Amino acid sequence: MNLQQLQYFKTVAEIGHVTESSEILHISQPAISMAISNLEAELGVPLFTKGGHRLQLTPYGKILLEHVSVVIHEINTAVTEINNLALSEKQVLRIASTYSLSSSLLPSVIQPFIEENPNAIIQIKQGPNLELLKSIANEEYDFVFGRILPDREMSKYIQHLSLYTEELAILLNSNHPLAGKDELELGDLKNEDFIFFHESTGFHLLVMNLFQAADYKPNIRYQVYDNASCANMVAANLGIALVGPTPGYDHGRVRQIKLKSSKENQTNIFLLWNSKHEWDPSGLRAKFFKHIQKLYANKFTI
Numbered sequence: 001m002n003l004q005q006l007q008y009f010k011t012v013a014e015i016g017h018v019t020e021s022s023e024i025l026h027i028s029q030p031a032i033s034m035a036i037s038n039l040e041a042e043l044g045v046p047l048f049t050k051g052g053h054r055l056q057l058t059p060y061g062k063i064l065l066e067h068v069s070v071v072i073h074e075i076n077t078a079v080t081e082i083n084n085l086a087l088s089e090k091q092v093l094r095i096a097s098t099y100s101l102s103s104s105l106l107p108s109v110i111q112p113f114i115e116e117n118p119n120a121i122i123q124i125k126q127g128p129n130l131e132l133l134k135s136i137a138n139e140e141y142d143f144v145f146g147r148i149l150p151d152r153e154m155s156k157y158i159q160h161l162s163l164y165t166e167e168l169a170i171l172l173n174s175n176h177p178l179a180g181k182d183e184l185e186l187g188d189l190k191n192e193d194f195i196f197f198h199e200s201t202g203f204h205l206l207v208m209n210l211f212q213a214a215d216y217k218p219n220i221r222y223q224v225y226d227n228a229s230c231a232n233m234v235a236a237n238l239g240i241a242l243v244g245p246t247p248g249y250d251h252g253r254v255r256q257i258k259l260k261s262s263k264e265n266q267t268n269i270f271l272l273w274n275s276k277h278e279w280d281p282s283g284l285r286a287k288f289f290k291h292i293q294k295l296y297a298n299k300f301t302i
Contacts, residue, residue, distance in 0.1 A: 001038075001039055001042055001043075003072075003075065004035065005035045005036075005038065005039050006039075006068045006071065006072065007025075007072065008021070008025065008027070008032050008035045008036060009035070009036055009039055009047065009064065009065070009068060010065065010068050010069060010072060011024060011025055012032065012036065012048070012055060013047075013048075013055075013057055013061060013065045016054035016055050016056075017053075017054065017055065018032050018033060018055070036048070043060070043064075045058070045060040046058050046060065046061075047060055047061035047064060048061055080138075080139050081277060091117070091119050091120045091121060091284055092120075092121045092122075092123060092284070093120055093121070093122050093123070093142055093143075093284045093285065093288055094123045094125075094140070094141040094142045094143075095110075095122060095123070095124050095125075095141065095142065095143050095144075095145070096124070096125040096126070096127060096132045096135060096136070096141040096143070096144045096145070097124070097125075097126055097132075097144070097145040097146070098126070098127070098128070098129050098132065098145065098146050098147060098201060098202060098203065099126050099127070099128075099197070099201065099203075099225050099226040099227060100147070100197065100201070100203045100226075100227055100243065100244055101145050101146070101147070101244070101269065102124075102126045102226075102227070103227050103228075104227075104244060104245070105145055105269065106124065106145070109145075109291075109292070109295065110122055112291070112295070113287075113288060113291045116287075116291070117284070117287060120284055125141065126226070128198065128200040128201045128202070128225070129146045129147055129148050129201055129202025129203070129205075130148075130200055130201075130202065131200065132144045132146055133146070133148075133150045133154060133158070133272070134154075136158055136272055136273065136274050137150070137154050137157065137158060137274065139274050139276070139277075142273060142284075142285050142288070143271060143272065143273050143285075143288065143289075144271070144272045144273070145269065145270070145271055145272075146202055146269075146270055146272060147202040147203055147206060147267055147268065147269060147270065148202035148205060148206070148270075149270060149272075150272070157274050157275055157276045158272055158273070158274060158275070159272070159273055159274075159275045160270045160271060160272045160273075161270065161271045161292070161296075162268050162269075162270055163268075163269045163270065163271055163292070163296050164268075164269055164296065165266050165267070165268050165269070166244050166245055166266065166267055166269060167245065167258070167259065167265055167266050168207075168210070168242050168243065168244060168245075168259045168265050168266070168267065169242070169243055169244070169245045169256050169257060169258055169259055170184055170189070170240060170241070170242055170243075170256070170257045170258075170259055171195075171230065171231060171234045171240060171241040171242075171243055171254055171255070171256055171257075172234065172240050172254070172255045172257060173234055173235065173236075173237040173240075173253065173254065173255075174252065174253050174254060174255050175237065176237075176240070176255070178257070179255045179257070181257055182257070182258065183257065183258045183259075183260050184257050184258070184259060184260065185259070185260045186210070186211065186214040186216075186259070187214065189218075189240065190216060191219075192218075192219065192239065192240050193219055193221040193238070193239035193240070194218045194219060194220050194221060194222075194239055194240060194241065194242075195221065195222045195223075195224060195230055195233050195234060195238065195239040195240065195241040196218070196220045196222070196223050196224075196241070196242075197223065197224060197225065197230070198223045198224065198225050199223065201225070203244070203267075204223075206267050207242050210242070210265065221238070221239050222238060222239060227243065230243060231254055234253075234254050235253040235254050242259070243256075244267065271292055273285075273289075
């Protein structure tokens with residue numbers, strides 16, 4: 001038997017259908033059926049019986065599935081560890097960030113690190129906060145910069161630093177009647193059309209909580225994923241937006257106005273990483289972590 005046969009068997013055992021399994025595995029049905037038949041022939045016992053519309057595991061199949069699941073999990077873990085070690089030796093650092101932090105935070109963090117580590121290669125991904133939490137849980141990235149923390153199940157392996165707190169701001173078209181104000185409250189915006197970050201992003205959740213605290217529902221006309229799209233739509237006078245303070249927003253067609261300060265109007269910025277495996281003390285991940293500690297000295301809490 002080989003690993004491919006075991007993977008086919010595990011998928012069919014969990015799905016209960018050869019047809020659906022073939023679609024998931026992108027393998028023809030005859031190939032899967034042949035692999036399972038060869039596995040049964042080698043073991044000398046039946047692994048499945050037909051029960052209604054689904055394939056059912058026999059007692060032999062249940063025993064095999066229990067052990068195969070462990071084997072495949074261990075192999076995947078080994079592959080992840082090997083890849084992480086190989087990337088570390090190649091001086092590759094994988095960093096992910098939410099869309100709203102990619103332009104405001106990453107450049108100021110990465111530039112001094114590269115100056116100290118000129119041979120380092122930085123791989124950067126942007127994405128919704130919830131998606132990035134799954135990525136760090138699966139060890140697809142070394143560090144994530146985000147605004148929300150993992151749930152209790154994920155947090156078993158995900159550690160975080162609270163780097164700093166920022167106050168939200170409002171983006172208005174420069175011709176908007178409120179554009180001349182130095183400061184605004186949410187109550188001033190009740191009749192406005194809003195450009196929101198997409199509901200899959202952590203920023204969307206934070207802003208919705210803010211409106212709930214203010215006891216009114218915003219009129220959301222558009223949802224976007226990134227800062228540039230948000231600013232461009234405000235510039236086109238399609239609505240207004242709540243954002244984290246970002247250099248470059250306040251220009252000829254767009255005004256960035258402070259939202260009146262309160263505890264609810266603040267958002268925490270976090271650095272997250274997977275602590276399942278120890279870092280090489282002299283490796284790139286350890287160096288980057290020390291860089292963050294130095295950069296945000298006296299500003300963060302664990």
